[in-house]
Amino acid sequence: MRRDIFQAIADPTRRAIIALIAMQAMTPNAIAEHFDTSRQSISKHLRILSECEIINSNQEGREIYYHLDIDKMKEIDKWLEQFRKIWEDRYNELDKVLENLKKNKNEPNI
Amino acid sequence: MRRDIFQAIADPTRRAIIALIAMQAMTPNAIAEHFDTSRQSISKHLRILSECEIINSNQEGREIYYHLDIDKMKEIDKWLEQFRKIWEDRYNELDKVLENLKKNKNEPNI
DNA sequence: AATTTGCGAAACCGATTAGTTGCACATATA
DNA sequence: TATATGTGCAACTAATCGGTTTCGCAAATT
Structure with a gap:
């Protein structure tokens, strides 16, 4: 089982x-x-x-x-950790893109 | 289904x-x-x-x-949120207890 | 054109699931 | 002591699950 x-x-x-x-x-x-x-x-x-x-x-x-037993809930959190890393990276990536867009407002990339 | x-x-x-x-x-x-x-x-x-x-x-x-679709994983995270709040509270509570123990090292409670 | 490859869908199967009903047993109350 | 209450457990049922086997179809390869 x-x-x-x-x-x-x-x-x-x-x-x-x-x-x-x-x-x-x-x-x-x-x-x-x-x-x-x-x-x-x-x-x-x-x-x-x-x-x-x-x-x-x-x-x-x-x-x-x-x-x-609240501690057991942490096991789910632990499994999620690997994906949290990915979506945070994505977020930072997006952040960088937006920042670049702002910086190079008048110099469009191609 | x-x-x-x-x-x-x-x-x-x-x-x-x-x-x-x-x-x-x-x-x-x-x-x-x-x-x-x-x-x-x-x-x-x-x-x-x-x-x-x-x-x-x-x-x-x-x-x-x-x-x-990594964003879907966030739904699990979202559900966990309510419990994360609880276990973080517990942790802070424990932290306080330990701090008090340290402070009152020579003044045992009771 | 004939064959191979990559894939999804359907039919089937045994195991598991979530629920019900009916019970047994211990603790509280009259 | 007799009854009411709170609970867990076992037996049963319909539905679902995860897997296999078989098939059909489209894209690639020969």
């Missing part, structure tokens, strides 16, 4: 859950209230997120609070 | 394709040589990536060159 963070965030409901509990821990029931699906299906999503170690839980009585 | 950028990068082969063509456009055959799968399956991945508008293609004779 392939189960990494990219597969975890592929589902829109899971992305919404992640965003929802980012600021404060929540119980499955409380989370499910925000969605148009059953508590059990939310429970399944929570299990997947747990297996990916994106979320953690701590039990309080009969309630279980799930909270985001 | 749900088909967004998050679903596109969920598959490891597609992530590898994205990384592969990030620097230079490539043909399906050239891409397939890097993987342990058929040209046709690569073609299917390319179609999905095209539908998500992550990649573009331009035909040269009978060859088709696929290249990355």
